[in-house]
Amino acid sequence: MQVQPDTVTQTVAVVLANTPAARLVCDGGTVLGRLTEQLTSIPVAVRVVGRAGGDLAEDLREIAVVARAGSAPLAIISGDVVAHTQAIAGLLAYPGRGTGALVGPDGPGPSPVRAEDDRVVAAGNSFHQLVGANATFRGVLQVGAADLRALASVAAELSDLARDDLLGGARDDEAADLLLAGLVRSGVRVAAVPLGRLHAERVAGQEAADAAFGRLGAVDEERARLDAAVKQDDGFFATYAVSTWSRHVVKAAAWLRLTPNGVTGISVGLALMAAIWFSSGTRAAQLAGAVALYLSFVLDCVDGQLARYTRQFSPMGAWLDATFDRVKEYVVYVGLAIGYSGGAVGGLTGPDGIWALAVAAMLLQAVRHMIDFSYAGAVADAAKVGSAYRTPSGTVAVAADGVGLVRLAGRFEKGAVTRWAKRIVVLPIGERMALIAITAAFFNAHVTFVALLVWGGIAALYTLTGRIARSL
Incomplete structure (x- = not known):
């Protein structure tokens, strides 16, 4: 990234x-x-x-x-x-x-x-x-x-x-x-x-x-x-299932003179291959799709690591990376839904309402990203205009409930187990890709979408509560 x-x-x-x-x-x-x-x-x-x-x-x-x-x-x-x-x-x-x-x-x-x-x-x-x-x-x-x-x-x-x-x-x-x-x-x-x-x-x-x-x-x-070049504050899955060995891929990519945008393109291609395999619906294809999706995520991490290693940064690269993260994820949703439908009629939403679940998962992720981006923008705007309310003594006035929640979150950061639990519960992209790959490989798309909706709903509620507490 x-x-x-x-x-x-x-x-x-x-x-x-x-x-x-x-x-x-x-x-x-x-x-x-x-x-x-x-x-x-x-x-x-x-x-x-x-x-x-x-x-x-x-x-x-x-x-x-x-x-x-x-x-x-x-x-x-x-x-x-x-x-x-x-x-x-x-x-x-x-x-x-x-x-x-x-x-x-x-x-x-x-x-x-x-x-x-x-x-x-x-x-x-x-x-x-x-x-x-x-x-x-x-x-x-x-x-x-x-x-x-x-x-x-x-x-x-x-x-x-x-x-x-x-x-x-x-x-x-x-x-x-x-x-x-x-x-x-x-x-x-x-x-x-x-x-x-x-x-x-x-x-x-x-x-x-x-x-x-x-x-x-x-x-x-x-x-x-x-x-x-390897991020030290990444998610649990990215840290232990990717960053432990991705530096070797970064070095190879630099030797091959690949650009970060070129690595992003290869990552997109692997995600499209995963979606195609998922769409066939067979167990062997589901396993192949899961492997392709994992490798796509590996390269999604490598493009950012390569950018930091070679110091090649560009607004276009950052925009492409953020945009294609969403595109890859949603294309995989479509492939999973097609593979699960398998030609069955099942009404307008497909068998077991699989298309309704797929659309709901897309909408939930869109809402979660909207919360993150709008909050980041609000924080930046507040910093520019100095919108924090200050008392006559010069201290910042903050709601007591908000302070309590923020302090509690700060205490969680001091313990390794609770710190990782906080990062996992928000369902970052690494955990999402792992969830999709594992459930698709060993179960089916219905299980995948239900798991995404349940875990994603909890993550959205947790994130929204934290944003409100910090905003107070």
Whole structure:
């Protein structure tokens, strides 16, 4: 499943070259030169600002101007960062990331942060002291297009404070650190993007830079890039029945120079074959159709993994993927209903009302998708206009019942069993494809449609209840 870009405009990276470490020797060049080459290869548009021993207020003012005029995601990167390319790309190359910061394990350093539930909830620097840090900011910050206005406001305010010498002992090379703290304090949701096995660190001298390059070489970056292409928050069936081995298919597809859209097309072809086999109605054909449907879903996962691995994202690809997911599913419904009818008359709705069940299953899925898409749109609109109601004290007023349900859902996320149960009950596409394949292979289409309606009805009620609670 491919990633929907927030915008087709290329991300812009502002690299802060206001530290002497940016000009340390590296592979015959400099740390700054290596960093700009990495960013170009991702690719993002690079804009270098500042100079060694530069002015913090001036750099912040320039960032405010760029943010105010921009319409694409904007990255702010310290020029002394030594990192794996994939570590930086893990934040900048995936359009769905939005606003986020690259964070690593807790340790000594000037940029402590506290991360909770995969987001940065507090950030420190030489000016802002932080208690209870559990991670460190690694000098790479991306601000999504929706948060550019907030970034411009924070950068302008910090620039004025720096100009008036009101930022205490803040150093000239701490622009990114100050901006992260300012964004978090202003209420912007900043995702904490972990490094995993990869490395990214800021260096202060040649010895530290040499040691950092040594740590980069000790990691198989290509393997890490392949692992990163596999979604970590997928459904149960996709995680354990597909993602455990699909990375091999991704590597083969990349070697064959297949595009994500090409893989989507093959997935559609397999789904059509499954529908044709289902339509014959024989047990052998039902089994063959179930296998074809499973392989179609595997490639439905692989197209997104390939897009992340090769960094080939496009609005057309995301639209094709989402559209053909529905087309494949509904074509399979038709094939199942034809195969079950088997030429029998059975009235207008076929034997055992099979056509009525098929249409009901289609309508239920359409309603469920409508609930999801309309809710996502409402959340995005609310974020743009700041529609949350705030009390005179500045806190958000929320219905008590809604808070209780959301907190209960949050507690479920802390346990492995309950977390997977939550993901399974909503009947995501992986579980739906597995349900169709298994019931069609070992039972019949009547059982398939009844199971889809019962489980899908429970999922719709569960999802709708959760949406209402969060909306309150």
